Each structure stands twice: as C-alpha cells, then as structure tokens.
Amino acid sequence: MKKWNLIVDVAQCNNCANCTLAALDEHVGNDFPGYAGPQAKDAQPLIEIRRHVRGADEHMDMAYMPAMCNHCDQPHCAEGAEGAVVKRADGIVLIDPFKAKGRRDLVDKCPHGAIQWNEEQQLPQIWIFDAHLLDAGWTEPRCQQACPSGAYRALKVSDEDMRALARDEGLQVSRPELGGAPRVYYKNLHRMNRRYVAGSVVKREDGTLDCLQGCHVTLLRDGTPVAQATTDWFGDFKVDALPDEPLSYTLVFEHPGFETVRMAVRTDAAGNSVEV
Amino acid sequence: ADGTTRHTTNTNGGPLFVYVKDGRIVRTTPIDLDADDAASWTIRARGRSFTPRRQATVSAHALSLKSLVYSERRLLYPMKRVDFDVHGERNIANRGISEYVRISWDEALDIVSGEIKRMKRQYGPGAMAIYQSSHHSWGNVGYYLSSLPRFGNLIGFTRVHPNPDSWEGWYWGAMHHFGNSLRVGLPGPYGIAEDCLQHAELVVYWSSDPEKTAGAYAGSEGTERRLWSKDLGIPSVHIDPVFNATAQLMGGKWIAPRPATDPALAQAIMYVWVDEGLYDKEYVRTRTTGFDQWRDHLLGKDDGIPKTPEWQEPETGVPAATVRALARLWATRKTHLVPGGAGLGGAGRNATGAQWARAMIMMMAMQGWGKPGINLGAMQFGTPLDFSFYFPGYADGGISGELNWTASALHNYVRMPHVLTANPVKQMVPRQRFPEAIVNGHCEGHLWDGMTLEAQFAPYTYPMPGYSRIHMLYRYGGSSFGTIARSGRFVEAYRHPSLEFVVNQSIWFEGEAKFADVILPACTQLERWDIGEWAGAGGYAHDAQAQLNHRMLVMQHKCIEPLGESKSDYQIFLEILNRMGLGAVFSEGCSELDWCKRVFDSSDLPKHISWKKFLEKGYYVVPPAASEALREPPYFRWYAEGRKKDAPEPSPLPSQYAEEFGEGLQTPSGKIEFVPTTLQRHCPDSEERPPLNRYIPSWEGLQTKELVARFPLQMVSSHSRYSFHTHHDGKDGFLNALAEHRVRVDGYPYWIINLNPDDARRRGIGQHDLVRLYNDRGAVLCVADLLPTVRPGVIKGYESSAEVDFIQTAKGMVDRGGCLNLLTSDRRMMKGTEAMATSCLVEVERWDVADFAAV
C-alpha cells in the first residue's frame, strides 16, 4: 500500500513563503466539502515557516523550517475526537469539517501545534496535504508546486520504502519525543536543533594582522576528538551539528608555521564563535 | 474536474494560472510547462549538465494576488471628498482629513473632464500635471507607459519626471567610466550565467540579495541556478550590512560594512591589488585610461593617505585582515561580481551611491572584465535564451504612440503603426521635488535621459516660461508616502491652495488616494484584458528576460468581471476623452482585447502560434537558441578581446561612438576610463562628484557627529522581501500573515524593522515590541524584530509601505502605517544631480500603549 509522505529540506528553504501563501490562497474563501471549510481572510496560515537563528555575529546561521500537520500515523488529535479526525488509507489525516464543527478542544490535542482554530466557521483546521487536489489528479501538493528551491518532496511510497529512504538520507521527524509517528520528514534538521562552534584565526606578522588559512582545528570532548576542520581563506572554521546542550569542549589549533593553541569553549548558545 | 476554468496572467513576480469558478477566483498557481511547450536549454559546465525545472517560478507577491483582488480596501465606486464642491468651497486644507461620499460615474467624469477643460481655459498648457509611479500591474496595454501617456498626450500635461530610482549610482556615476547610458549605466546580461557556471571560481555578492529581489520581475528563477553554483562548490562572499536572504541560503563569508562606507572598502581592496601587483596589467594598459592617476590616489601620492585595509577599518568596521584576504582571493580566482540583485543595489541608493557604483566598474577594469569567469552578474542574469524573437517590452511604449519618453521609436512603433501622440507641454517637474514645486512655486531638476552620457548635465527649471504653474494633479496610483524620500513633504503640497483640484485613479484606498478630491476606481489586471512578456521590461532594461529560465509570452485574460463599479484604466481614460471629443482618437475604435491582438500581431508570435490558440492556452514559450553555437557570447568578451561589439543590444546609439561605430565603448576614449572624461568636461571641480572617485563620507553618516549624538542608528531602507514596493502590501492581503512583513499588535498590522539584539537591549526593547522610530523629519510606529542579521548600529526596514496612517499621540504625530521614507533625507545624493539617496540616521524607543493617548 503506497502512502503519502512529505520530505522538507531545511537547508534548501530560502524563506520565500511561497508555500505558506499557496496554502492561504487555496483555503481562504474556498469551501472544500468533506475536506476543509473556508478560511477567513486574516487566518493563520496552515503552513508556518519557523525561523531559527544560531549565533550572533559574522559566523551566524539562519535556518527555516516549514511546519505543518505531520499526518501522524497515530494522531494524538484523533484521541477522543469521535470520528471527527479521519486517517485515510493513503496516510493523509483529515479533520472532517462537518463532524468537527465546534470542536475547539481538538486544537490542544495536537502536540505539534499544527491545528488552527477557524473562528468564523467554528472549525479546527490543518494543512490537508491538498488531499482534495490529489484526489482530483494533482501529482503534488501546492506547497511543492510553488516552492522554487526544491525544498519539498511529496512521495507516495510504501512504508518500507519510506523507512529505507529516511535511513539512507538521514531524515528526521520534528520532535520525535512527542510520538504519533509523523509522515512529514526533515532533512538537515540540525540547522534547527543542533549547536555549532565557529571562529576566525588570524596571524600577526610585523604588527600586521592577516587571516590564517590552512590552520588545522580539532574539537575535543573529554580529551577525545569529536570533529576536525581547517580554516579557509578568511581564517574561518565551523564545526556544526553538535548536541543541543551546553557542553565543554577544547579547541586545538595547529599550523606548521605557528605554535599550537588550545582553547576551552562551552556551547552555551546555539552558535558559539571564537577569535584566535 | 472541479468545475474551474484555468486562465493565465502575468505579474511583477511572474506569470500565473488563475483558476476561476462561477465568476470567482478560486486559486492562483505558478505555471507548470507541459510537453507541448518548447524544450528547455542545458548548460554544460565542469563535466555536468544543468537544465532548469519546467516551471515558471514566482515571487511571494505574485501568490498574494487573489487577496488583493478581493481586498476590502478596493475602491469599488467613484467618490468625492464630502467637503469638496467643484462649483463652490473646495476645502483644500482638508485633504487627507475628510471622508468621502459615493458619486456616480457620470458625476465623477463630468467633474474631471470639466476641470481639465477649465485648466486649459483659465491657465493654459501645463496647468495639469500627471504623476504616476515607477511600476504598474503587468501588461503592454494597460501599463503606465502605454494607455496613460496616450491619454495624457491627447490633453497635454506637465510631466512629473522620475529620477532613475533603481539605478541612481550607476546613472550619475558608473556610466561615465564605461558608457552604457541606454542601460542607465548597468552592464548587459548576455551569456553571464553560462560563463559563471563554467569558469567562475568565486562569486562576490555586493549589496546584493537576488533571493529577495529576483533581480527584478524574475519570479524565483535565479534560485535554482544559484543552487547549481553552490552545488559546484563555487564559494560566495556577501558584502552587506545585513545578513540577507541570499547570504542565508548560499552560506559563505558575510562581510558587514557600515552602510554607505563601501567605497572605502572597495578602495582598500584595490589598494591591495596595486600594492601586491594583483591586477590585470595588460588589460589595464590596453583597455583602460587614467589608471596611473587612480593608482597614485590609492597609494596616497596625491593626498598623503594610502588607502590601506587599515585605513578603511575605522570607517567601515571591516577588519583589515578580512579585506586583505578578500582582495587576494578575488584577484587570484576568476571572480564574478554581483552588485545588487542583478545590477542595481541599495548601496547605489544612498549618500555614497555613485562612489560605490563607480568603484564596482573600476574593480572590474582592474581584473579584466569580459575574460572567461570574470564578469558582472553571476547566476541571476544571462541564461541562454533566444533574444532574436521579438516581443515588445513594457518600456517600448505599448499603445501610447509616445516616441519621446518611451522606447517605442526604437522598437514597436514601426511594427504596430498607431496614432502618434506627443505631449505639447515641455514643462516638467522632478518627481522628488514635486512638493517644493507646489509649495515654493519653483524648483530645479536634472534629466534622466539615457540617449547620451551628457543629457544628465542639463538642468531644467520649473515653471518653464510659456507654461502655467500646476493647478491640477492627476495622480495615478498612490505610493509616494512609501517610496519617495522624506515623503512627509507631500502633506503640505497636497494641502496647498494653488493645487485647486486633485483626482486620483487607483485600485485601492491607500496612500495618497486619501488626499484626492475625486477618486476614480480602477480594476485589477484580472478584471481586464492585457498581454505581456514575463520580465520583458524593454527600454532601459533591454532583454531583462535574460534572468528567466524560459522566455514566456503571456495572454493576460480578463478572468472575472470588474468588481463593483470599478473600470479598467483604459476605459476610464476613454470615457474622460469621450467628454472632450477625443474618444475615437484615443481608442482607434479598439477595445483592450483588440489592442492585445494588435500587440500580438506586431510581435514574432504569429509565426509560431495562432491568435486563437494563444488566447486559449494563454502563453507561449520561446524556444531557446537551437544550438550552443547560436547562443549569445558572454557580455564584454568582445571588449576584453578587442573585437567589434557583438552583443545584441541597441546601445550605444550610433552617434555615441567617438571613433568607429561598434569599436570600443561609449566613452570619449572608447575605453574604460578610471578618471572619466565626461566628468572632467562637465563637472571638473565638483566637490561631491569629482572626476577622481575619492571617498567622501556620507553627509548623513557616522561622521556627522552632531546628528549621531541625537540619532545614533543608521537606517537601511531596502526593498521589501514579500511585497513589490507598495503593490501587494497592506490592503488586508495575504502578506499580512507573514511575520517578517507585518505583525499585528492589538489587531493592527504594523510594519517590521530589524534591530540588532544588543541595540535593542540597551533601549529596553523586546521581541515584537511596538517601537517609535524617529528623527527630525518624522516618526513611524513599527514592530521590532530583533535579529543579529543586522550589524550593531544599523536598523533595517523595508522601504515601501502602502499604508500611511498619521495619528496624533502624546508624543506628537506618528505614522503607524510604516512609511519609513518619512524619515529619509531628500537631499540629492550629489549636487548637480537628481539622485535620490535615502541615507538617514534615526533613534528608536519602546512605545508604550499609554503613548497613544492624544493630548
């Protein structure tokens, strides 16, 4: 049985908001009986771009994560919904706009915050994977069609194939600790939930400062190397995808022309920069 | 299958399918090409093949179109200010204050045509001014360079002459070094993307954010190509006080100079090149003039100050070591420079804008511009399309018959013979000086005219002998508060007693529309017929389609009937002219659809597709050049190789060559001039635009100490990410849902400014707090979005709010619509020019709800 999955590459997203706008365009003022009621003109978008800032200087990093209903295989939102939440055979979750009328309680059932309350229609609403369009023959949801950077990949494959793909490509789901078995997967999620250490190395010769290229950088944790890097033309290096917790590391800088320098760092913030 | 009909349209952000059901727009989507459409090109580079995705990608603003059509801010009926009586008391001082009442079209058109006649009778030629903005809804028939000048020319009007807003530094500065006046001082696009992918080893983005601007009009077409260059491992450097969207996507090195200090940074890079011999000596010797003088200036032989990386550091804030590393990397690698999204660049629109743009050309001259891998533009420009296929661009004048102020004479006129129109009124008012013209009764401007390098030196004055002062304003659109420097000036102008009548023809009730006596409601592009080529600007941006992956000619269907009593602009003009006996001259008996057909027939389209098929399918994709050998060679390669020019552009005009036609450049020497002859001839002693491109710090920057003491933050007012200037902003549209565009506080959607978290903390400002941004010129309420993407000391906001909403508060008058141009300076970038330079210093403070209380 082939089912729908969505893969979103965080590193590919340029925050253009086309997907968010496509979802508004699709639902504002449009009624799709059996799928979704019309959204009001100032509705919250059903696809939200989450922004994550790491670091605070020239080494900083900005990443964007389009977030929407995960179309969970064990949807928390279905618990106690008395049939208002429908899990389709093709993996897609729908909130029945008829049965869910007035069910504001459903909004809080989703641990991912993916349900928007439609005050006008008294309806809880999610991004429906554009099921109404797929059912009418579309081959991809609108977010993917509107995305200029190729950040989206909607795939209709068997669960086994999807598991294999997730393994091969290092895909992750958003907040796995919440359970529910999401069908929306992310690539390069470390840009949202891992820390980095970066820095610049300069040399001083005859009182003149210059960027030091080719300096070998080793990151040690408890004396064990966990990552290596080499400085570029600007003397810059970056070690990314470190655990998302404050940890102490030692940085070792080695270059044939200079004495080795050691330095302690702590990953107190999502992005730490050092000047050497 | 779902009962919808699929139409097509074209926007400033790309073409769209428009799905309509029961007379209502259901959805708009980007256009996916199908198997019948022409094949796509392939670029082969470094052992790989790159073919673009088969889609016309769009910008965010395009996808908000439906919300603009159904906006509650639509003007659906003609209106009159309640206290305006055309035969009695006009209450001019109440413009912008009083409410409006609905009137009939008959009454509205009678008033407007009656006032036009009265102006002629009472004051004579020139008493009516027509004022439009720089942009418009897409299409060759309805465009502001098409129906509007045709209408105006048949009556006669004082032209509100635009400044070259997009190009300032290039027009008033850079073009003197290398020519290209017909491109307003920008380089051409041909072959650039291919050259970059095949040869470039570094891309320097300088004041450049094509992920945001899409160059101009190009949807999201550059994104995929930029990702190819990233895939190939071509590294990038981003020089911008803001860690912009392109830097965020592409990664690489972010270098953040203080705003408007870039010329110092550029000089230090060039100093390193001279000091270390890292420049193309052969090219400089054979292809340029004046280098010795420039070299001596860099070394400080003329003024005792070597322009070292250490020299620039206190000015720009960029470490000297970084500058040296960049200079060496740039010179030892084949480098593409991208100034602005595709040319242009905010750095060219501030106090040092001309110095910066000049420096960009000088740097290219030192590195051998035109040699493989060494060029301007990188991936935003220069795809291998077929530029020989003819379709008129919007600046080619549409149906105007206007041969003087559009490129019609050069392009479309002979292919689509139509009644020639000419404005008998020679009087002009510079757009940026419009308020002074009204309030003081006189002003001076300088020409924007790309025919020659010298046209810009000609001053003109208002009023012009033989013509009347302006007593009536025909305002088309209403963007001035959002987009014109120190725009608060317009309030006084609109309330000046000499301005006896103001009519505004707009789609939405916003901006200056609220300052009119009579409002004529125009419909959106989806409610009328039009035709146009995607990104086909024509005129000064000849072959701007070179930003696209596929050339696309689009039928812009009338998708729905005009809402309310709104009418197309064309129809409004026609009905006014009917009251003057000029209707048939204007229309030539043609409906808008007839005109579309005439434009179609004037192009190369009929050779490839029938009118019926085109109408039905809605678009046509121009096949790319049939073989790689037929592609345009990279721009300036001919120049680097000392051959005759081989770029398919009409510039320079034949008259512009000093020696032989087609040999060398438009400059008097025919070469790239480090110290331009035209500046030596026409402003040799200018302190602000000296022939030798010295670094002159901003007249409103960190060196203006007295101002800095009160207003310590430098404001960068760059182009909006999500709206196209004021178009698509506000109006309760979809963009209001984007937290980086507007954020609601107590239900009111405020404009966003970015502030460095350190600067915010010091002022007690938290995330999404309401703040008051102010200086001596005005005050604007915004919502603060704290981000380290702006370097400390800098505030970044977008330039172009559509909403202006003055309110009286405990702290005086503030605008809570978000018009940051209320704060910018209207000083000309340089004396002797008409260049806008929006540099300004501001202070920001937390806004307390109690501050709203009016005293």
Ligand SMILES: Nc1nc2c(c(=O)[nH]1)N[C@H]1C(S)=C(S)[C@@H](COP(=O)(O)OP(=O)(O)OC[C@H]3O[C@@H](n4cnc5c(=O)[nH]c(N)nc54)[C@H](O)[C@@H]3O)O[C@H]1N2
């Ligand atoms: N501070 C600062 N200021 C700047 C800049 C900057 O970088 N910083 N940039 C400058 C630049 S480059 C530019 S190009 C200008 C742009 O400035 P403008 O050209 O003034 O801005 P637009 O929003 O494009 O104005 C278009 C107007 O036309 C109206 N309009 C659109 N379509 C139609 C139509 O079909 N019919 C009618 N009747 N009206 C229509 C819109 O509603 C809007 O009022 O801003 C300049 N101002």
Ligand SMILES: Nc1nc2c(c(=O)[nH]1)N[C@H]1C(S)=C(S)[C@@H](COP(=O)(O)OP(=O)(O)OC[C@H]3O[C@@H](n4cnc5c(=O)[nH]c(N)nc54)[C@H](O)[C@@H]3O)O[C@H]1N2
């Ligand atoms: N989405 C969108 N796209 C547009 C437009 C729009 O309004 N919205 N407008 C179109 C038009 S008319 C034009 S002219 C083009 C304009 O295109 P550009 O002129 O390229 O756009 P800007 O945003 O003004 O400037 C680009 C970058 O310059 C930076 N910058 C500003 N001042 C300085 C400085 O002093 N030094 C340096 N190094 N960088 C600086 C800004 O931070 C910004 O990231 O865009 C076109 N495309």
Ligand code: SF4
């Ligand atoms: S993400 Fe939330 S709303 Fe969507 S299926 Fe899972 S629990 Fe339900």
Ligand code: SF4
């Ligand atoms: S459309 Fe694509 S690139 Fe744009 S915001 Fe959405 S995911 Fe990101």
Ligand SMILES: [Ca+2]
């Ligand atoms: Ca597709």
Ligand SMILES: [Ca+2]
């Ligand atoms: Ca051509």
Ligand SMILES: [Mo+4]
């Ligand atoms: Mo512009």
